[in-house]
Amino acid sequence: MSEEIVYSKYKWIGLVLGGIVGAIGYFFGALETIKVIVALFMLKLIFQNPIYSVALYIISIPFVSDMSTLLMGILVITSYCINFIKKGKFTFKFTPANFLILLFSIIIVISTILSISPGGSFRDFAIHMVSIGIVFMLIHSKKSKDEIYLLSGIFVLTATIVSLHGFYQFFKGVPMGSGWLDVSQNPNIETRVFSTFENPNILAEYLIMVLPISIALFFVNNGIIKKICFALASGVIFICIGLTYSRGSWIGLAFSIIVFILFIDFKKLAFFIPAGIGSLFLMPNSILERISTMGSLQDSSIFYRFNLLNKAMDILKDFWFSGIGIGYVAFRKISPFYIRNMAPYHTHNTYLQIAIELGIIGIIVFLLLILNIFKMGVSSIVNSNSRFIKFLTTAYISSLSAILVHGIAEHIFFNPKIILVFWLIVGMNLSIYRVSKETSIQES
Template structure:
């Protein structure tokens, strides 16, 4: 009798599902119905295994719209929270950086609602909120070396796919936006690739955050085949970064490699310096000419940045304590009163921009957060014995160094995709630290 009731219940459930799918197909079409069914299946898998959601999140950032990426991020956070409740496994996990992440999030919230344009600041508030939520679940979910390795591989694989698309643009041609290059200073450069991003500098910011991770995978790999695969992947990402012709990213990457070597094997630094200098002779003239214009005020891009910085200082003088509010919309609203000859979206300097948006307290908290992440990482490298933890820590610290150095010439908290990846790197640094403490 019970079997008959169960059979009857399943028939009714099946009938209900069939009617629901039929109704959706009738009103929205077959393609949208298929998308809906796939979304439900993916959602079911993510809720069952939140790590798969994190993989999807990393994969989606370069390819999916900003809004959809944020939605995926929200689903990932929700899946981890459901998992915490279902397994009763949530325990607050302290790291020395937790306080500063929490404080920075509060400062962002305050400077959203006290912004000169609260509505305009909501965009960046939402992006940071989701990003810091991802950091929260990365810290508090149970992580293993295997899972850290898997996420690092996904980071690298995604960047390789993006880079291959960049190669396609380079060989097939792509329109170059006005202001992307000073033709008088760089006559040999005809194309700057940007792949799935809006401009070459954004692509470069993304690539230099992933490149040290791919190099770390090379060093950790235990057999020749995986070493070769990761080496090819790292080379593809590196060459694509060269094709962006982003000088700031080149400096950032070079600095990150120095940091990586210092953290893994100080003796190799002596070898790196002559190898690095020697490699310049293998670079094409277009790259060498681009390098030669670093810091030159004859280059229109550099001249523009210096002018913006000088004028933006006046904004900081008036709003050094309170800040103007989070995001580029607040900056665009106030900047015409100070910068009358240009119409920038930001100051092209992350630290100056944070100080203007969040005030002096905001930029100090941000720098303290970075400092504590570095301190934690160095501590785990010095005191730890596990090779994987040491290499992973070095690669993710180097990743953070790359984008922070690039941030001296660009505002890395402008584009949603870069913001999301930046906080992912922060979260991975803290996750690796948690694994080190639990080993």
């Protein structure tokens, strides 16, 4: 083909695209035109390499609506499926968690069908299925240390931006929602930040899952500039967690730090535990007051939770085997028959809530899955010679530890975005495990 023909071909393509862009700009305006161009460019990147779809998905979670985030999740799955088809091969990748994830998915499907409110359970069914679908794609796609690093960095960057917005709220003095605080027990707290999330507890749940990742990236980077960046990011995220005044998240974060140190260098616990206790004397009065109310029945929030847990046990006694069906709608439908002086959306305890929704088999499978992931993580840490693998595995295990401990005081599977991030953390744990195994095979 001569140069003139090639030039003529691309000239006509350019003219057609220019005409389309011009028409969009004329009818919808410059801003919408820019949005379309950016969207088309992003789609090209996404279908060229599915890892970009996961990166975009991680960025979008705190900033767009629940429905948009769900659609983004579907886009992630679609991009991976197209990539598998383009390559013309799909190899089943085994991890010890595969069977338990499949079994938990089946339990969710059955729970939705047999729910006391099948239509109401569909929301949570869709969220979990898309999330688990992404986990499946992460397990079965070819992963490298570079991709793990990229996604981890995107997590930290996004959480830092979210935290900075939380700082803005703190200094601006945004009003608190009703029920967020017992003012009589916490007179020095004027603002609880929530950033782009619905309330401070949800923001804290998100941030405590990301902070261990930021700390790990600080340690694995050798360059001074990168170390400074991740140190600053970790500090910003840590302070924002404090500004949420979420007591359950503070406990979860403290536990995750202990897990992190235990896996990296357990001897340092002898230093960090006394240092942590000593740091209490340097904390502002507002935080010390909040800490002092932990477990106090004088605090209205604590009293409400204890009262709710006692009453919810009656639901579990009647539905211990079958469960009521996944999701808050089913719980809201059944709870008035057992809890007459409250109108809760959930029990504020993840493990009791899963048992009520999915029955005894559901909670057992969930706990076995978590134990299996921890076992895989320990195996990678012990057997890998890679500093990167050791620190990133520790980070994602610590992330799970933080949110699961927080789950004792809050239902982490209520908010769609936290569900999506939770399963992403699970997927990253399994991806690192696979990279660890493949690396060890190549080295042997």
